[in-house]
Amino acid sequence: MDAGRKPRVGIIGTGAIGGFYGVMLARAGFDVHFLLRSEFSTVVEQGLQVNSAQYGALSLKPVQAYASAEEMPLCDWLLVGAKTTSNLQLAPAIIQAAAPDAKVLLLQNGLDVEDGLRAVLPESLHLLGGLCFICVHRAGPGQIEHQALGAVNLGYHSGPASADPVLSQAIVEEGAALFREAGLDSKVMGNLQQARWQKLVWNVPYNGLSVLLKASTTPLMADPDSRELIQNLMQEVLLGAAACGHVIPDAYAQQLFKSTEHMPDYWPSMYHDFLHQRPLELAAIYAAPLAAARAAGCELPKIQALYQALSFIDRHHA
Numbered sequence: 001m002d003a004g005r006k007p008r009v010g011i012i013g014t015g016a017i018g019g020f021y022g023v024m025l026a027r028a029g030f031d032v033h034f035l036l037r038s039e040f041s042t043v044v045e046q047g048l049q050v051n052s053a054q055y056g057a058l059s060l061k062p063v064q065a066y067a068s069a070e071e072m073p074l075c076d077w078l079l080v081g082a083k084t085t086s087n088l089q090l091a092p093a094i095i096q097a098a099a100p101d102a103k104v105l106l107l108q109n110g111l112d113v114e115d116g117l118r119a120v121l122p123e124s125l126h127l128l129g130g131l132c133f134i135c136v137h138r139a140g141p142g143q144i145e146h147q148a149l150g151a152v153n154l155g156y157h158s159g160p161a162s163a164d165p166v167l168s169q170a171i172v173e174e175g176a177a178l179f180r181e182a183g184l185d186s187k188v189m190g191n192l193q194q195a196r197w198q199k200l201v202w203n204v205p206y207n208g209l210s211v212l213l214k215a216s217t218t219p220l221m222a223d224p225d226s227r228e229l230i231q232n233l234m235q236e237v238l239l240g241a242a243a244c245g246h247v248i249p250d251a252y253a254q255q256l257f258k259s260t261e262h263m264p265d266y267w268p269s270m271y272h273d274f275l276h277q278r279p280l281e282l283a284a285i286y287a288a289p290l291a292a293a294r295a296a297g298c299e300l301p302k303i304q305a306l307y308q309a310l311s312f313i314d315r316h317h318a
């Protein structure tokens with residue numbers, strides 16, 4: 001990349017997350033290119049709209065939109081906004097759109113989501129994980145509803161800087177600076193696995209229960225049984241994390257629980273997948289942490305039961 005030039009950003013999977021962060025970066029002056037699938041023609045015709053409780057009505061038009069990665073220019077940063085269930089299918093697009101030493105940032109929930117992709121990406125590409133603390137969903141083609149929050153915490157996973165902590169830290173800082181330039185909070189996480197476990201403290205209970213109980217956060221937080229279930233599931237995530245060497249203080253779970261009471265009523269992204277008969281992110285959000293905890297000698301029976309019920313739903317809802 002030329003010194004002084006702003007990095008070129010590619011969005012691989014322009015849904016709620018990809019669309020929101022892509023629009024914010026484009027508005028901050030970055031050269032952003034969007035890979036789309038089903039919404040390609042609508043977005044070419046009508047642009048991308050973000051209806052944000054925080055920033056008001058934002059619009060990006062025209063959009064540098066592509067139906068194929070082969071037409072995209074080589075990008076310095078690739079932000080993957082697809083669901084984890086699409087990662088392997090998207091690997092050729094990521095490789096195609098990546099500049100020679102590009103940074104690939106997975107803006108996704110779950111554990112070990114980088115591992116599957118790492119195995120198929122060239123060694124020259126840096127791979128990072130990003131945890132998005134945001135409530136956002138697609139309301140229609142190219143239409144993104146942003147209800148609350150927006151921070152992204154980043155950590156280095158692997159690549160040419162794996163053995164060089166100074167370089168990997170600098171790369172993660174560069175990524176966090178992109179988001180900060182777009183007016184969003186972004187922290188550097190020294191330990192990506194720890195950060196992923198922390199995020200699971202929220203996603204394990206709320207994502208799955210929203211599908212199983214067909215309830216958004218407000219009713220889930222209002223009912224004594226679901227409140228207890230959420231707290232028990234959170235405790236099991238802490239146990240699993242600790243067994244894997246990541247101690248998360250109980251106060252962290254308590255604070256997430258409390259802050260959910262003050263969030264606007266919210267349907268987690270897994271519920272939107274259920275509603276639209278898309279595959280659920282069960283491997284990343286349930287199977288991977290269960291397997292990691294089990295390998296460390298720790299069984300998590302409530303999470304296991306939730307996972308089994310969701311697996312049934314996932315197989316039968318399409």
Ligand SMILES: NC(=O)C1=CN([C@@H]2O[C@H](COP(=O)(O)OP(=O)(O)OC[C@H]3O[C@@H](n4cnc5c(N)ncnc54)[C@H](OP(=O)(O)O)[C@@H]3O)[C@@H](O)[C@H]2O)C=CC1
Nearest residue numbers: 013014015016017037038082086108109132134135136269
């Ligand atoms: N939504 C939220 O508030 C949050 C989501 N997350 C995480 O962020 C990640 C993304 O979630 P979210 O934005 O909600 O998901 P969405 O379903 O809104 O977006 C996924 C996008 O990826 C696209 N896509 C999938 N496969 C391909 C492909 N082969 N080629 C081109 N595009 C493709 C989809 O296109 P198509 O329309 O054609 O299917 C869609 O536009 C998930 O891991 C989720 O858990 C994390 C925090 C909050």
Ligand SMILES: CC(C)(CO)C(=O)C(=O)O
Nearest residue numbers: 132133134135202268269
């Ligand atoms: C936890 C929450 C709602 C906001 O922090 C989120 O990021 C998610 O849905 O994954």
